[in-house]
Structure formats: structure tokens, C-alpha cells
Amino acid sequence: MSQPRLRLVTHSGKFHCDEVFAYGVLRLALGLGAAGEDHDLIRTRDPAIIAAGDVVWDVGARYDVEARRFDHHQRGAPQREDGTPYSAAGLIWQAHGHAAVRALLPPEAAGLAAAIAAEIDQAVVRRIDEIDNGTAPERDVLGLAALIGDFNPGWDSEGGDAAADAAFLQAAALAEGVLRRRVEVLRGRMAADAEVLAAHARSADPRVLELERGMPWKGAVFTHGLPVLFALYPASNGNWMVDAMPPEPGSFAQRLPLPEAWAGLQDAALAEASGVPDAVFTHLRRFVGAARTRDGAREMARRAIALG
Structure with a gap:
């Protein structure tokens, strides 16, 4: 008997970098294919649908890793040690970032996953947190958050929710591609570091x-x-x-x-x-x-x- 498809739920309407990036991380970490194949991506604000989701992020006013709820808009939402608020991307990354990175590495590089995940957290995910929460020192019109924001349908575009959902998936493909390349760049750099140290010793x-x-x-x-x-x-x-x-x-x-x-x-x-x-x-x-x-x-x- 086949297993029911996972229901991955985030909010509907205009999307932002944090929930788009988080979706890419979840797909990699959970070993999921495209939306509709082995999971349903549901973008909604209906409380009943949200409550029935298997993984919910950036909506629902609840943070509970065991229950797979990852919202950051409620009072008492978690923060980084220095007080920087998490976005949905940051919360998902804390729980699933290591697994997502591991899924992108060849078996012989598995030992680098923790170091790569930590560096991406500081250099990429933290920046997404800052932008989403309005604490970033400046706005970068060519940064990942801005580029993902540009995928949102225009105010006078047609197609309604279906067009917005399709645009979300296009933005998620960009975010996942950026993550894949960053993991590979860091893997290559860390592998080179090891070779340089060995060569220098010789x-x-x-x-x-x-x-x-x-x-x-x-x-x-x-x-x-x-x-x-x-x-x-x-x-x-x-x-x-x-x-x-x-x-x-x-x-x-x-x-x-x-x-x-x-x-x-x-x-x-x-x-x-x-x-x-x-x-x-x-x-x-x-x-x-x-x-x-x-x-x-x-x-x-x-x-x-x-x-x-």
C-alpha cells in the first residue's frame, strides 16, 4: 500500500525569499521530487488546511520542531544567539540544513556537511533572516531575496492563485540552484584546503x-x-x-x-x-x-x- 503524499504548507499571496528558500531546503533534506509527485505544496491561509499539513513554515503562528511547524511571526519566536530574529528559512535550516547539504555531497565528502552547513548559515541563511525581518543593514537589488521577489506576478497580471503558485516554483528552482552551487563551491574550497595543507607539509x-x-x-x-x-x-x-x-x-x-x-x-x-x-x-x-x-x-x- 502506497504512502500518502506529504502535505507541505506555507502561506499564499506574495512570496518572499525565506519561504521559497525553505521549500528548496525541505525538498533536498526529505529527498522529495517535484511538487505533485511525492508531495503536495499547498499555499494557503486557511487554518484548517494549515493544521492538517505535515510540514508547515512561515505561517500558523507556531514553532515546534517535533511537530514540524516553523513559523516566526508569533510572540516568543526564536532568535539567534545575538538576538537576530529567524525567518522561516533560518528555522528550517537549523532543523534540515545539514541533511540538505548532505544530500548534495558525494559520499566521499560527507564529512564536510556540517562545516558547509554552518558556513551557508552564516553567509546566506542569516542574510535571508535579516532581510525578511527588516534588520539587514542595506538592500541589495541584485541579491537573492530581490531576485526571488521579482518572480511574484505583477499587480495587474492575470492567472490568479495558479499563476502565483507556478511563479513560486520557478523562484524555488532558482533558490535551489543557488544552494546547489554554493555547496559545490564550498566543497571544492574545503577539499582544496586539505590538499594545500598536505602539499605544504611535503x-x-x-x-x-x-x-x-x-x-x-x-x-x-x-x-x-x-x-x-x-x-x-x-x-x-x-x-x-x-x-x-x-x-x-x-x-x-x-x-x-x-x-x-x-x-x-x-x-x-x-x-x-x-x-x-x-x-x-x-x-x-x-x-x-x-x-x-x-x-x-x-x-x-x-x-x-x-x-x-
């Missing part, structure tokens, strides 16, 4: 980070306070890059630029100036160079440090 000189492939590495250097001046890694064209480390995140300067005498030189001219036979180029701004081999890149870094 490097003969702690000032020269030798990587077996290109990856985001500067963030790990900053986070872990590594004394890296240059990173070496293979490029897609077969060369080996010599990439200078900036002094702080977002800076276009370098802790130690490549030598000024190498700036803008290529091939034979650079080989002569640097003393590295297979040196290929040094950027005019001296933040990156390359050699044809790993040994050549290592020698460029060694000589740059000696001349620095």
Missing part, C-alpha cells in the same frame, strides 16, 4: 608550495598562516606556473614579486635574464611566471627568493 621549502594540479590555494595559505611566497602547479598547456602570494585577501600586490629584471620577458630573453634555461615568461606586473618543467618552476621560485 614541500622542501615552506616558502614554496608545490601542488600536483591547479586549485584554489591562497585562501588556505591565509587561513592557516602558511609562510608561502610562491605556489607551483601545472597549467593546461603543460607549463608549470610560478604564482606569487598576495599579502592579504583581495590584494593585487605580492608578498614577494618576481624579480624586476624578469618583468615582461619571455623565452630566450627570460632564460638569459633569470638563468633558468626553460623559463617561459614573467608577467610585466611580476605576480606570475612560468617554466616548461616543474624543475624549472622550482628554480625560478628559488632564485626569486634569493634575489628578494
